[in-house]
Amino acid sequence: QHRKKKLDIHKDLILSWLREHHDLSAAQVYDWLTERYPNFQIGESTVRSYVGALRQEYKIPKERTQRQYEAVPETPMGQQAQLDFGETIQKNEQGKDVKMYFVAILLSHSRYKYMEWLDRPFTTKDLIESHNRAFQYFGGIPYEIVYDQDNLIVVSENRGDLILTSAFEAYRKDMRFKLHVCRKADPESKGKIENVVGFIKKNFAKYRVFTNIDSWNEQAMAWLARTGNGKIHNITKKRPTDVFNLEKEHLRPIFRSFSATNTEPNKDISSIPRVVRKDNTILYKANRYSVPLGTFSPYGTEVHLYIKEKQLTIIHQETGELLGKHQISNSRGKLIQDRTHTRDRSQGIDAFITSVSDKFKDPLKAFTYLSEIRKVFPRYMRDQLQMISKQCEQNNEHVLQEALNACLGMKLFSAGEFKDMIEHVK
Numbered sequence: 001q002h003r004k005k006k007l008d009i010h011k012d013l014i015l016s017w018l019r020e021h022h023d024l025s026a027a028q029v030y031d032w033l034t035e036r037y038p039n040f041q042i043g044e045s046t047v048r049s050y051v052g053a054l055r056q057e058y059k060i061p062k063e064r065t066q067r068q069y070e071a072v073p074e075t076p077m078g079q080q081a082q083l084d085f086g087e088t089i090q091k092n093e094q095g096k097d098v099k100m101y102f103v104a105i106l107l108s109h110s111r112y113k114y115m116e117w118l119d120r121p122f123t124t125k126d127l128i129e130s131h132n133r134a135f136q137y138f139g140g141i142p143y144e145i146v147y148d149q150d151n152l153i154v155v156s157e158n159r160g161d162l163i164l165t166s167a168f169e170a171y172r173k174d175m176r177f178k179l180h181v182c183r184k185a186d187p188e189s190k191g192k193i194e195n196v197v198g199f200i201k202k203n204f205a206k207y208r209v210f211t212n213i214d215s216w217n218e219q220a221m222a223w224l225a226r227t228g229n230g231k232i233h234n235i236t237k238k239r240p241t242d243v244f245n246l247e248k249e250h251l252r253p254i255f256r257s258f259s260a261t262n263t264e265p266n267k268d269i270s271s272i273p274r275v276v277r278k279d280n281t282i283l284y285k286a287n288r289y290s291v292p293l294g295t296f297s298p299y300g301t302e303v304h305l306y307i308k309e310k311q312l313t314i315i316h317q318e319t320g321e322l323l324g325k326h327q328i329s330n331s332r333g334k335l336i337q338d339r340t341h342t343r344d345r346s347q348g349i350d351a352f353i354t355s356v357s358d359k360f361k362d363p364l365k366a367f368t369y370l371s372e373i374r375k376v377f378p379r380y381m382r383d384q385l386q387m388i389s390k391q392c393e394q395n396n397e398h399v400l401q402e403a404l405n406a407c408l409g410m411k412l413f414s415a416g417e418f419k420d421m422i423e424h425v426k
Helices: 006-020 026-036 044-057 124-138 166-175 187-205 213-228 240-250 349-357 363-376 381-394 397-410 415-425
Strands: 080-092 097-107 112-118 144-147 154-158 161-164 178-181 271-275 281-284 287-290 302-308 311-316 322-327
Touching (some): 006 044, 080 187, 112 240, 381 415
Parallel strands (some): 144 178
Antiparallel strands (some): 080 097, 281 287, 302 311, 311 322
16 A cells, blocks of 8 residues: 555646656656646645656656757858856955856857957947957957847746847847847857866866956966967867968958947047956957046046057047057057057155155154055055045145044955045045
């Protein structure tokens, strides 16, 4: 005599489901029961055991559908890129966990890779800007890009018809590339990029210590040149960078400004929007070009790049101010710097701390505060002093002293927090 089981009251219903759908999983049985009976209290593991026992007793083997794979011919040069996202947990210098997010883009033929990291989740705007920088890095645009069904790109799948987010659809039309979205839970259809995401996690990110996002992305670019694109690929037995030198000639040219909202035809010279980076540079074709120290703003300083022949001109978007002119480098990963944009290195850090301290009403207290900042940001102390010195020039003694007192009392040891405190005091 069989011991009565909790699920016996649903036995006939479950048997009918199994007989009708031979490949039905226990997880689906559990889901259907909870859907039909909102107060269903039996655990999923119990359901799994019960379904297994029913299959054995009533000889209803589970049909397993397995996809058959075949070798896929290589895509033509310049035809396709694949994109995917990844996440990692890194340790920072204090030993604390930092969650990191990255997007990886791969040219399917050459396996030439690009990646970009953030210390927060990507938005659709971030993704569009990442496309722009990837196209600059590749020196052109592929005809098709393969994506996962990510909610930054796809709103929903309506009976097979994909509904794209409005911002991304506008961008796609503007850049005129075809979009192919994989079926859900089907990573095999973009297996190349899936492998790249794993490669980045295991080879680049694993055990690497996070300092700041700009430094992290610079390390990522160096890794791409050294390893990601520089080492012989296991399948092709060629270095991606060598194959890319041939493939790049087949990419579509970047024929217009990078703007998802730009619907006007090109003028004689197209402009390319950029946001100034923390190190007071802009990225163009995998190189950094300098702008005057202090141009960067934590709220984002937007500029326009104008390319004419071999010269790059940088214009401030709001003011129209000329920020710099540079000769365009044919290399990659270089810093092209105008000497007039560099820091004042005529004095050492100690002397610089003293000179900034003297701008306060209480120089001794200011010196104590700046010395604490130096402990937190030893590598970036000159940048911290530049930022605080700029605040000293823009605010009166009373505001500066009040902000200084508050920062010392609350142990806020950074130029950014000092600047925020000034705004609060005002």
